Every structure is written in C-alpha cells, then in structure tokens.
Amino acid sequence: MIPISCPLIGDKEKQLVMQVLDSGMLAQGPVTARLEERFASVCGVEFAVATSSGTSALHIALLANGIGKGDEVITTPFTFIASVNSILFVGAKPVFVDVDEETFNINVALIEEAITPQTKAILPVHLYGYPCDMDAIMDIARRHNLIVIEDSAQAIGAEYNGKRVGSFGIGCFSLYATKNIMSGEGGMITTNDGELARRCRMIRNHGMERRYYHDMLGYNYRMTDLHAAIGLGQIERLDEFTAKRRANAAYLNARLKSVITPKVRPGYGHVWHQYTVRVREACQRDDAVKRLGDAGIGTGIFYPVTANKQAHLIEMGFNVAKMPVAEQLANKVISLPIHPGLEQADLAAIVAEVNKL
Ligand SMILES: Cc1ncc(COP(=O)(O)O)c(C=O)c1O
Numbered sequence: 643m644i645p646i647s648c649p650l651i652g653d654k655e656k657q658l659v660m661q662v663l664d665s666g667m668l669a670q671g672p673v674t675a676r677l678e679e680r681f682a683s684v685c686g687v688e689f690a691v692a693t694s695s696g697t698s699a700l701h702i703a704l705l706a707n708g709i710g711k712g713d714e715v716i717t718t719p720f721t722f723i724a725s726v727n728s729i730l731f732v733g734a735k736p737v738f739v740d741v742d743e744e745t746f747n748i749n750v751a752l753i754e755e756a757i758t759p760q761t762k763a764i765l766p767v768h769l770y771g772y773p774c775d776m777d778a779i780m781d782i783a784r785r786h787n788l789i790v791i792e793d794s795a796q797a798i799g800a801e802y803n804g805k806r807v808g809s810f811g812i813g814c815f816s817l818y819a820t821k822n823i824m825s826g827e828g829g830m831i832t833t834n835d836g837e838l839a840r841r842c843r844m845i846r847n848h849g850m851e852r853r854y855y856h857d858m859l860g861y862n863y864r865m866t867d868l869h870a871a872i873g874l875g876q877i878e879r880l881d882e883f884t885a886k887r888r889a890n891a892a893y894l895n896a897r898l899k900s901v902i903t904p905k906v907r908p909g910y911g912h913v914w915h916q917y918t919v920r921v922r923e924a925c926q927r928d929d930a931v932k933r934l935g936d937a938g939i940g941t942g943i944f945y946p947v948t949a950n951k952q953a954h955l956i957e958m959g960f961n962v963a964k965m966p967v968a969e970q971l972a973n974k975v976i977s978l979p980i981h982p983g984l985e986q987a988d989l990a991a992i993v994a995e996v997n998k999l
Pocket residue numbers: 695696697698721722724725767793795796815816817818828829
C-alpha cells in the first residue's frame with residue numbers, strides 16, 4: 643500500500659533525541675528554545691512560542707488576544723475541527739463563511755457581510771498547505787479593527803506573494819506526526835509582537851513568569867525537549883521536503899485526467915500538505931476510494947463533514963447558515979499520496995490507477 647502520509651525520520655532526529663535522553667532534561671528546556679528560534683527565522687517573524695499541539699497553539703492565541711464570551715470569530719467550515727473547537731474553548735461564537743471551490747479556502751468576498759459589532763477576529767485556515775488570500779484578509783481586518791489568527795497547521799513554509807504564512811497575523815502551526823515537518827505532537831505560535839509572545843508563554847505555563855507566582859489563568863501547554871529534538875532535526879529538512887512535494891504535485895497535475903486536479907494561482911506558494919482532487923459527481927467518490935485502495939493506493943478524505951454540520955456544533959446552535967460550496971466539496975474531495983517519501987514508481991502507479999477511474 644502506498645500510504646497517504648509517511649514521516650521521514652533521519653539520523654539527525656535520532657541523534658538529537660538521544661542527546662536529550664542522555665541530558666536527563668526531558669521537559670521543556672534549551673532544545674525547545676532552539677526550535678523556537680529556528681521556527682521564527684523560517685517564518686520570517688521575531689518570536690515563536692512552542693506548544694504541546696496545534697490545537698493548544700490556537701487556544702493560547704485566542705486567549706492571549708482576550709477573545710472570549712460574547713465575541714464572534716469568523717472562520718471556514720471546511721477545516722479540521724481544531725480550528726473551530728479552539729473558538730468554542732474560549733466561549734466565543736464561530737461564524738462560518740463559505741469557501742472558494744478552487745482553492746478550498748475561505749471566500750474573502752463573503753467575509754465582510756459576516757462582520758457584526760461582536761466580531762473580534764478572523765481565523766483563516768491555509769488548508770492543505772495553500773495560502774489564503776492574505777492581502778484581502780489583512781485589508782478587511784485593518785478596516786474593521788479585527789485580529790487575524792492564521793491557522794497555518796498544514797502550511798509551514800507556504801508563501802503568499804513571497805511572504806511566509808504565519809507572518810501576516812498571529813500564526814498557529816501544528817507539528818503533529820503527519821505534517822510537512824513534525825515532532826510527533828507539537829505546535830508553534832508566531833508573531834512580531836513581543837508583548838503578545840510574552841502572554842502566550844505565560845498561558846502555556848500556568849500563567850507563570852516567576853516560579854509559582856501565577857499572574858493569570860494558564861494551562862500546561864508546554865512542548866517537551868524530546869519532541870523539540872525531533873522538530874529541530876526536521877526543520878533543517880523543510881526546504882528539501884517542500885521541493886519534493888512540489889515536484890510530486892507538478893508530476894500528478896500534468897498527468898491526471900479522470901479527476902479535477904488542484905490549480906495554484908500566481909503568487910501563491912503552495913506546500914502541498916495534501917494533494918486533493920475532486921471527483922465530478924459526489925456519487926463517484928466511494929467507488930473511487932475503494933478501487934484505489936484495492937489497487938494499493940492510500941487515500942484520505944479531508945474532511946467528509948463540514949464543521950457547521952458536526953454534531954456538537956448543531957447541538958450548540960452554530961449551524962445556522964448553509965455552506966453550499968464547502969458542503970459539496972466535503973462530498974467530492976479525495977486526497978492522494980504526495981509526501982516526499984514517494985518513489986518514481988509510486989507516482990507512476992498513482993497516475994495509472996487514478997486515470998483508470
Ligand atoms: C487545519 C488544522 N488546524 C489545527 C490542527 C490542530 O493541530 P494538532 O493536531 O497539532 O492539535 C490541525 C491538525 O491536524 C489542522 O489540520
């Protein structure tokens with residue numbers, strides 16, 4: 643079976659993990675600090691704050707910006723549920739704006755009509771590693787005095803007009819095991835605002851700056867040095883991994899005929915966390931997934947149910963608006979293997995089997 647994702651762990655990661663084990667200092671410490679420094683530099687920002695996951699990064703970013711009960715946060719319904727759950731964690735209301743059919747990302751033309759006096763933030767998601775239209779989003783945010791929290795969980799290294807995602811607003815990244823670079827579990831917040839970074843660090847560690855003096859309510863959302871060691875090895879390989887993903891995507895885009903392939907607009911530096919095609923009719927998808935599976939091609943459906951249709955959001959009364967584009971995409975998308983571990987024969991097999999559909 644050609645897997646849909648496959649972490650590539652080299653000698654460097656193993657060596658760094660062994661050094662941490664030998665040091666006896668396994669919890670958050672100097673290795674996490676080194677990873678934060680590298681991460682900030684890769685994203686082109688001044689500060690990076692490591693966290694236990696992408697979910698905790700989002701939760702902290704919302705808390706550090708004072709978003710809570712009575713506030714509304716505009717986001718996409720076509721995302722992993724963590725983008726939306728983090729808004730629920732702080733007691734705010736997620737307000738969904740439908741997506742663009744070609745980019746899978748929030749449709750910026752629909753954002754302004756969703757803004758109310760309660761709106762505090764926009765939380766766009768760079769889905770599959772494809773950056774959102776950040777000029778339009780930052781312009782809306784400036785005019786309406788809104789915070790922008792970029793869910794960049796799937797998009798480390800992605801660029802919009804030459805600038806890295808996570809450097810426009812506050813960036814939240816995931817280093818979960820299947821991401822383009824990973825630490826097993828882990829996350830990162832990026833910002834140019836030193837005071838915001840300080841608050842994030844406090845919330846990450848029980849509201850402490852001085853040991854056992856708690857100046858605010860916080861959590862244990864720390865990254866361990868063991869995880870940071872894996873991330874530190876991985877981040878040195880980001881450019882190599884991204885180049886391979888881009889080459890794999892170009893190969894598939896040039897050859898796949900039986901499905902609708904993803905298009906990349908000029909100025910958008912896609913990092914292909916997922917390579918996601920669409921079947922022409924929703925009724926074709928189950929059959930396509932089964933035939934590909936039988937032929938040894940792993941697939942993923944990201945995501946089969948939009949956030950507004952998830953049981954807990956319906957129960958909380960947050961599925962008020964129909965999201966026609968996102969809801970039909972949820973029935974038509976199939977992600978194919980694109981990871982840097984693919985060999986030429988794997989790519990040829992994917993093309994041959996998909997084109998038989
Ligand atoms: C778009 C998106 N947001 C947030 C997250 C949450 O990240 P984590 O799994 O590290 O908590 C993920 C991870 O899968 C994601 O894909």
